[in-house]
Amino acid sequence: MYQFHIPKVLTSATDDLKNNKMEILGEEAHHIANVLRLKEGAIVGLFDGIGNKATGVLIDVDHDRILVELHKEKMANTEPPIEVTLYQSLPKKEKLELIIQKATELGVKNIVPIITRRTIVHIDNQKVKKKVERWNKIAQEACKQSGRAYIPKVSEPISYKSIFSQLNSQLILIPYEAEEKRGLRQVLKSFKTSIPKSVGFFIGPEGGWDKDEIQMALDNGVHPVTLGPRILRTETASLAVLTMILYELGDLGG
Known part of the structure; x- marks a missing residue:
């Protein structure tokens, strides 16, 4: 079943629903009618981006307007029990887009690109808005x-x-590659009896962290950890850490 994003709240209390019917306009309507060429009677999934999902049937398909009748609405149970924020040192374009895509699939809550001392990529201020729109x-x-x-x-x-x-x-x-005492697994296991509601983690740039940056993190209560004996690329590290957090403290793995 195809799933489509509807930027309207999918609950019966919203004004967007009339007689349990909802219009789909714009890009998603074009995708349904002209790309996928779905017809009346097709069952689709809808989500509003803030936690609600619904299933429905297409009852009127036009090239720029779709009318769908909702059959079932519900709060989704697809979100991890903890909120994870990734503070990702800004890598090259393709790497960041890969990180955003895969981290979203895994269950990240927020992604904050950060500019560190050894960050190679520099984005023109006039292009930031378009970049952020593309990332989202x-x-x-x-x-x-x-x-x-x-x-x-x-x-x-x-x-x-x-x-x-x-x-x-x-x-x-x-x-941090120079951390030798505390491994990520050790730290995460120590929190399993009292699981935090939110976890954040930093991932450094391709050139690694500057020592002053690590000291700044320590001064602000951030826990340094080692990921093991091998040095990981920034895109590998971000997804590996997220996976381990959601496996140990979240719902990854069932």
């Missing part, structure tokens, strides 16, 4: 593919120094 579009498409009902927010890039005033997760981690 990638997250939306990944939700459709993975069946999630909540679209993670991808923020505008922010400087590393500025991010510490915004940290609000109960547990915040920073993988």
